[in-house]
Amino acid sequence: MGKxxxxxxxxxxxxxxxKTDQFQGHDYYAVDDLLTDEHKIARDAVRxxxxxxxxxxxxxxxxxxxxxxxxxxxxxxxxxxxxxxxxKYGGGGMDDIAYGIIMQELERGDSGIRSMASVxxxxxxxxxxxxxxxxxxxxxxxxxxxGELIGCFGLTEPDHGSNPAGMVTNIKDDGDCYILNGAxxxxxxxxxxxxxxxxxxxxxxxxxxxVVESDxxxxxxxxxxxxxxxxxxxxxxxxxxxxxxxxxxVFPEIKGLKGPLSxxxxxxxxxxxxxxxxxxDCYDSAxxxxxERVQFGKPIGAFQLTQKKLAEMIxxxxxxxxxxxxxxxxxxxxxxxPAQVSMAKRNNVNMALEIxxxxxxIHGGMGITNEYPIMRHMMNLETVLTYEGTHDIxxxxxxxxxxxxxxxx
Amino acid sequence: MKLLVCVSKTPDTTAKxxxxxxxxxxxxxxxxFIMNPYDEWYALVRAMELxxxxxxxxxxxxxxxxxxxxxxxxxxxxxxxxxxxxxxxPTSSLYVAKQIAxxxxxxxxxxxxxxxxxxxxxxxxVGGMVADMLAMPFISYASEMEMNGNTATIKxxxxxxxxxxxxxxxxxxxxxxxxxxxxxxxxxxxxxARRKPINVVSPVDFEDVSxxxxxxxxxxxxACKMVDPENMEELVRLLHEEAKII
Numbered sequence: 001m002g003k004x005x006x007x008x009x010x011x012x013x014x015x016x017x018x019k020t021d022q023f024q025g026h027d028y029y030a031v032d033d034l035l036t037d038e039h040k041i042a043r044d045a046v047r048x049x050x051x052x053x054x055x056x057x058x059x060x061x062x063x064x065x066x067x068x069x070x071x072x073x074x075x076x077x078x079x080x081x082x083x084x085x086x087x088k089y090g091g092g093g094m095d096d097i098a099y100g101i102i103m104q105e106l107e108r109g110d111s112g113i114r115s116m117a118s119v120x121x122x123x124x125x126x127x128x129x130x131x132x133x134x135x136x137x138x139x140x141x142x143x144x145x146x147g148e149l150i151g152c153f154g155l156t157e158p159d160h161g162s163n164p165a166g167m168v169t170n171i172k173d174d175g176d177c178y179i180l181n182g183a184x185x186x187x188x189x190x191x192x193x194x195x196x197x198x199x200x201x202x203x204x205x206x207x208x209x210x211v212v213e214s215d216x217x218x219x220x221x222x223x224x225x226x227x228x229x230x231x232x233x234x235x236x237x238x239x240x241x242x243x244x245x246x247x248x249x250v251f252p253e254i255k256g257l258k259g260p261l262s263x264x265x266x267x268x269x270x271x272x273x274x275x276x277x278x279x280x281d282c283y284d285s286a287x288x289x290x291x292e293r294v295q296f297g298k299p300i301g302a303f304q305l306t307q308k309k310l311a312e313m314i315x316x317x318x319x320x321x322x323x324x325x326x327x328x329x330x331x332x333x334x335x336x337x338p339a340q341v342s343m344a345k346r347n348n349v350n351m352a353l354e355i356x357x358x359x360x361x362i363h364g365g366m367g368i369t370n371e372y373p374i375m376r377h378m379m380n381l382e383t384v385l386t387y388e389g390t391h392d393i394x395x396x397x398x399x400x401x402x403x404x405x406x407x408x409x
Numbered sequence: 410m411k412l413l414v415c416v417s418k419t420p421d422t423t424a425k426x427x428x429x430x431x432x433x434x435x436x437x438x439x440x441x442f443i444m445n446p447y448d449e450w451y452a453l454v455r456a457m458e459l460x461x462x463x464x465x466x467x468x469x470x471x472x473x474x475x476x477x478x479x480x481x482x483x484x485x486x487x488x489x490x491x492x493x494x495x496x497x498x499p500t501s502s503l504y505v506a507k508q509i510a511x512x513x514x515x516x517x518x519x520x521x522x523x524x525x526x527x528x529x530x531x532x533x534x535v536g537g538m539v540a541d542m543l544a545m546p547f548i549s550y551a552s553e554m555e556m557n558g559n560t561a562t563i564k565x566x567x568x569x570x571x572x573x574x575x576x577x578x579x580x581x582x583x584x585x586x587x588x589x590x591x592x593x594x595x596x597x598x599x600x601x602a603r604r605k606p607i608n609v610v611s612p613v614d615f616e617d618v619s620x621x622x623x624x625x626x627x628x629x630x631x632a633c634k635m636v637d638p639e640n641m642e643e644l645v646r647l648l649h650e651e652a653k654i655i
């Protein structure tokens with residue numbers, strides 16, 4: 001980072017593709033009939049924004065591993081941050097299906113762009129909305145909702161990924177402040193963030209959440225370089241060396257892992273929709289390519305083995321759409337369980353990754369180039385398979401849910 | 410200023426067009442509908458810009474059945490204040506224009522906007538007919554407009570150039586590319602649109618004077634022939650014998 005003036009990019013920093021984004025949505029089972037007019041208008045609006053602001057530059061962003069930071073503000077303008085948070089706090093006042101659809105359309109563009117938005121909405125705005133005092137909500141949420149401020153979420157540590165309860169980051173009481181020490185790892189947006197929602201153990205060993213301002217003394221957020229995935233999104237560490245956190249910045253009520261896990265449930269739900277977007281983009285590209293590419297005198301889509309791939313892709317996408325629609329309906333009624341969200345996240349991300357791999361084969365050699373979005377999605381999805389609860393951990397959550405036995409440890 | 414924007418529902422630009430068995434009706438099954446882009450991107454957005462600059466109201470009007478409400482909601486999400494839907498299944502441009510004019514004549518609009526054409530039937534007729542029925546000037550294919558008090562300076566596209574016109578309100582204008590830039594509705598606008606009124610009005614009686622006899626699809630595009638770059642003779646032969654352009 002820091003390559004742009006004032007740390008914020010402009011469109012001029014990127015090579016604009018001459019290729020037109022021809023993406024069309026796919027809705028084999030008429031799931032659209034289950035959506036409201038608002039859902040469909042939101043979907044079309046985000047799709048139009050992605051075609052206008054993301055698609056022309058995303059291959060260059062990924063190629064050079066540059067985060068298009070000017071899009072933070074644009075994401076705020078279209079209302080992609082915390083759409084299901086009430087409007088008075090800077091959200092959109094929409095339901096959870098609308099939130100899912102927005103994530104789907106963003107990830108159709110790129111998982112890194114979706115990550116920028118889902119971290120801000122689900123992992124920063126949501127915990128502040130749920131756990132902070134009214135004063136703190138009014139202080140932070142409207143500016144986060146508009147994209148004026150950028151936030152990040154610090155839970156994972158270098159030695160504690162799937163086992164966050166083992167965290168060593170800690171706070172010690174010091175009068176009107178807590179003294180925060182420790183380090184967090186794999187933090188989306190951290191090098192450009194104005195605030196961080198950080199989870200740390202208090203002196204009783206209980207996990208507490210707090211808002212830490214990035215200009216605090218002792219706060220640093222070095223960028224993690226060398227990622228072959230989510231290259232258009234910036235990832236870093238969070239390092240706290242005797243950072244003084246005012247007591248009013250600590251969430252008053254919530255103690256224990258329930259706090260961060262409730263945020264993750266929300267974000268994982270968004271990811272389960274997002275994965276459909278990435279899968280649809282790969283399928284859409286593969287379908288078009290199969291109708292245009294001619295071998296042995298006919299389009300490769302006319303061959304049985306290509307049709308098998310495409311038919312299985314649209315079948316899996318359709319199943320994932322129905323899973324998400326039902327999960328969204330449960331979320332809207334406050335009935336979705338974290339285990340149900342785990343099933344959708346695991347199934348849909350794996351589905352998308354498999355489709356990316358099959359789509360790559362249909363594109364032949366062209367599939368490995370950035371003329372097509374396939375390899376970018378495939379590399380992104382390797383991250384998505386692991387973050388926000390790994391593929392295996394989500395399986396064990398389902399296993400525990402159906403058997404009653406904990407196989408984590 | 411009191412502004413009226415005529416919005417039409419059209420098939421998505423990527424829709425596969427087909428007709429019923431006797432080719433007298435468009436087959437709507439499986440079609441995704443959108444707001445006519447000329448109405449949305451240029452007419453509505455320019456009306457919104459005028460409202461933002463000078464105050465006033467923007468009302469949408471659509472002539473069609475309840476299934477058109479989704480398209481109207483999008484216009485409200487972009488920022489229109491309210492909407493009117495004349496509840497009917499229109500049969501021709503004249504029928505649509507008659508319904509719009511009958512509604513508008515009592516309302517004292519300063520300007521009536523429409524797109525230069527709809528992308529389905531490409532009639533380019535409604536604006537001119539409405540203007541005639543309301544006894545207002547009609548400025549077609551407007552690609553630039555500036556307001557100074559009640560006087561508009563409008564550039565309109567003509568073959569190979571532009572024509573500049575001055576006109577006082579009230580008038581009817583059809584919007585071409587360039588009049589404004591597409592606006593993407595944001596989530597807050599989409600939610601606010603839910604609470605904006607769509608006033609459903611019964612149509613006035615009108616006996617149409619024409620009817621559609623049949624539709625035909627344009628001939629299918631021939632497949633693209635690829636020629637080896639080394640084989641210029643073959644390219645020349647194809648251009649000469651098949652395409653007959655050299």
